[in-house]
Amino acid sequence: MQFTAAQIALLIQGKTEGDASVAVSSFGKIEEAQEGELAFLANPKYEEYLYTTKASIVLVNEDLELKENISATLIRVPDAYSAFATLLTKYQEIATQQLSGIQQPSYISQSAKLGENIFVAAFSYIGENVKIGNNVKLFAGVFVGDNVSIDDNTILQPGVKIYHNCILGKNVTIHAGTVVGSDGFGFAPLADGSFKKIPQIGNVIIEDDVEIGANCAIDRATLGSTILRKGVKFDNLIHIAHNVEVGENSFLAACNVVAGSTKIGKSCMFSGQVGIVGHLQIADNTVVTAQSGISKSITKKGQVISGSPGFEAAKYRKAFIHFRNLESIVQRIDHLEKENKK
Numbered sequence: 001m002q003f004t005a006a007q008i009a010l011l012i013q014g015k016t017e018g019d020a021s022v023a024v025s026s027f028g029k030i031e032e033a034q035e036g037e038l039a040f041l042a043n044p045k046y047e048e049y050l051y052t053t054k055a056s057i058v059l060v061n062e063d064l065e066l067k068e069n070i071s072a073t074l075i076r077v078p079d080a081y082s083a084f085a086t087l088l089t090k091y092q093e094i095a096t097q098q099l100s101g102i103q104q105p106s107y108i109s110q111s112a113k114l115g116e117n118i119f120v121a122a123f124s125y126i127g128e129n130v131k132i133g134n135n136v137k138l139f140a141g142v143f144v145g146d147n148v149s150i151d152d153n154t155i156l157q158p159g160v161k162i163y164h165n166c167i168l169g170k171n172v173t174i175h176a177g178t179v180v181g182s183d184g185f186g187f188a189p190l191a192d193g194s195f196k197k198i199p200q201i202g203n204v205i206i207e208d209d210v211e212i213g214a215n216c217a218i219d220r221a222t223l224g225s226t227i228l229r230k231g232v233k234f235d236n237l238i239h240i241a242h243n244v245e246v247g248e249n250s251f252l253a254a255c256n257v258v259a260g261s262t263k264i265g266k267s268c269m270f271s272g273q274v275g276i277v278g279h280l281q282i283a284d285n286t287v288v289t290a291q292s293g294i295s296k297s298i299t300k301k302g303q304v305i306s307g308s309p310g311f312e313a314a315k316y317r318k319a320f321i322h323f324r325n326l327e328s329i330v331q332r333i334d335h336l337e338k339e340n341k342k
Helices: 005-012 044-051 080-097 313-324 326-341
Strands: 015-017 037-041 057-061 073-077 179-182 187-189 195-197 203-206 217-219 225-228 304-306
Touching: 005 015, 005 057, 005 073, 005 080, 037 044, 037 080, 057 080, 073 080, 179 203, 203 217, 217 225, 304 313, 313 326
Parallel strands: 037 057, 057 073, 179 217, 203 225
Antiparallel strands: 015 073, 187 195
């Protein structure tokens, strides 16, 4: 696929500077891009490469002032980074839209209802009474259990498993190896010290515009639903336990673990390796820094939390300074005690 600078500028509402007829067919980093590729410049520390790049087209911020002559055609936009993201999204959409049909071998139940322009790759399984919307793409080895509903424009990458009765909204993307609807970790202790499994008969609901990274596990509810609200974004290797609810537009980085029945508010941001115990309430707009552990509810909106157990980040930083100086503080106290004994 080739696009001219003029076509790209029209798509992202930018202004061309240079040869508007020059065409590109792929993307590259500004320091490595070659002729026929499009690059972008958003971070000022990479500006030196603007004057040496071999890229045919470069997206730049509209207020950038050139210090030297350049060979590439520029497209000026208010925000080069977001414009580049828009182009990548469009490029991916065009590529996936070209996929359609049902490859063999695959199994599709006769009771399943399939929408228009869907793609089912080889070795996929679609169970009883499944409903699949329009423009859905299921890549190799996808499993869709009985009574699952998948709405329009959803993409399941290779090896994704959707257990029975789960519901996926529109424009959902789930990356390779993720499991949706596996049993919650529910076991009742018995008098003899053993454990009896508690059947997990709920489901998982994933609302519109959610993206889930690779190798995540989203457990089904014991009763009711585990819910990922609209616009949620997950990195790789995240575990969401039974009956958890993640609020709209919340963002979880890699290796987060959320224990059962915790409710996370809207627009929260959790950095990598955050752990949250069960049955908590996390207020809207909460930010949790990397490797923090949340052991009690956060009721005030917009707080930044650090540490394990987590508390306000500003207080955590002050406490950490004292912790680093703990050895010298102990030595000073020992010295004072010895002096007082004299």
